Amino acid sequence: MTDDVLTVTMNPAVDHTLRIDEPLTSGAVARTDDAQFDAGGKGINVSKYLTALDVSAPATGFLGGPFGRMIRTQLDDDGVPGEFVEIPDRTRLNTTVLSPDAEYKINHDGPTVGDDAVSNLVERVAANDPDTVVVAGSLPVGVTTDAVDRIARAGEWDTAVDMSGSFLTDLDAEYLVCKPNREELHEATGLPVDTVSECAAAADELRTCGFRYVVASLGPDGALLVSESETTHAPAADADVVDTVGAGDALLSGFLAGLARGESETVALRTGVAVAARVVAVSGTRVPDFDGVFDARDAVDVSSP
Numbered sequence: 487m488t489d490d491v492l493t494v495t496m497n498p499a500v501d502h503t504l505r506i507d508e509p510l511t512s513g514a515v516a517r518t519d520d521a522q523f524d525a526g527g528k529g530i531n532v533s534k535y536l537t538a539l540d541v542s543a544p545a546t547g548f549l550g551g552p553f554g555r556m557i558r559t560q561l562d563d564d565g566v567p568g569e570f571v572e573i574p575d576r577t578r579l580n581t582t583v584l585s586p587d588a589e590y591k592i593n594h595d596g597p598t599v600g601d602d603a604v605s606n607l608v609e610r611v612a613a614n615d616p617d618t619v620v621v622a623g624s625l626p627v628g629v630t631t632d633a634v635d636r637i638a639r640a641g642e643w644d645t646a647v648d649m650s651g652s653f654l655t656d657l658d659a660e661y662l663v664c665k666p667n668r669e670e671l672h673e674a675t676g677l678p679v680d681t682v683s684e685c686a687a688a689a690d691e692l693r694t695c696g697f698r699y700v701v702a703s704l705g706p707d708g709a710l711l712v713s714e715s716e717t718t719h720a721p722a723a724d725a726d727v728v729d730t731v732g733a734g735d736a737l738l739s740g741f742l743a744g745l746a747r748g749e750s751e752t753v754a755l756r757t758g759v760a761v762a763a764r765v766v767a768v769s770g771t772r773v774p775d776f777d778g779v780f781d782a783r784d785a786v787d788v789s790s791p
């Protein structure tokens with residue numbers, strides 16, 4: 487694998503992050519001067535993090551309306567190349583509220599996207615001809631997993647996916663990696679996921695659906711890597727957690743950056759955990775300082791669960 491990664495976000499979002507000083511109370515107006523807007527959506531986040539990790543990672547997908555324009559501008563400002571398919575409907579705004587006692591996340595379903603736009607997107611991916619494609623995030627209204635299989639089959643690239651558990655088992659093509667979280671592991675397999683060993687068994691079951699690697703994000707329990715030949719657990723690295731938005735995208739980014747640098751799968755998993763620890767320490771899906779992150783991964787333990 488080389489370092490040429492194209493991300494596909496079919497349902498991008500402007501991530502609106504609001505921090506309030508008091509717990510939310512029904513019937514009372516919460517006011518704050520702490521608001522942040524980030525270009526988001528899972529694939530776009532992977533492009534942002536990979537770019538900051540010095541891996542070439544242009545972004546594509548569907549954009550429309552004022553939030554679509556905002557995302558294009560931010561990606562330009564951040565030096566992330568983007569070539570999106572313009573749609574008539576409006577890109578969504580997703581909201582995170584950080585209060586002293588909780589993290590609330592509200593995601594809009596997103597725009598409706600037609601068949602022509604899907605075909606344009608598949609053509610755009612084929613024209614880019616990357617080594618690796620990452621298809622990540624929810625599907626907008628009108629798009630099915632068939633579009634993901636079409637992208638995976640449109641060329642010789644490896645394809646990584648991060649989507650909800652029920653979608654993962656609908657996919658038919660061959661995939662390099664999927665990145666489920668704990669709930670998605672359960673959703674995809676119906677197996678229990680209370681312990682790390684149970685998560686490992688569920689990840690192995692999911693792997694047999696057509697994934698070379700399953701890289702599962704387990705929140706405070708860290709991450710798992712399951713392939714045909716190995717099952718490895720890495721506990722979460724120490725971090726002052728501001729919010730967990732983008733943590734899974736960061737894990738996947740670090741894993742792919744590790745592979746792009748020629749690291750073994752196990753070292754790439756440790757890199758993913760180290761990258762995720764940096765991302766949870768900043769608010770929203772803002773890109774943190776990744777200085778020294780490849781050294782920090784040496785402090786990430788791995789073991790057999």
Ligand SMILES: O=P(O)(O)OC[C@@]1(O)O[C@H](CO)[C@@H](O)[C@@H]1O
Binds near residue numbers: 624731
């Ligand atoms: O609704 P989806 O597509 O599943 O998730 C979208 C989203 O929550 O994922 C990213 C964090 O992983 C955010 O940038 C974005 O708001």
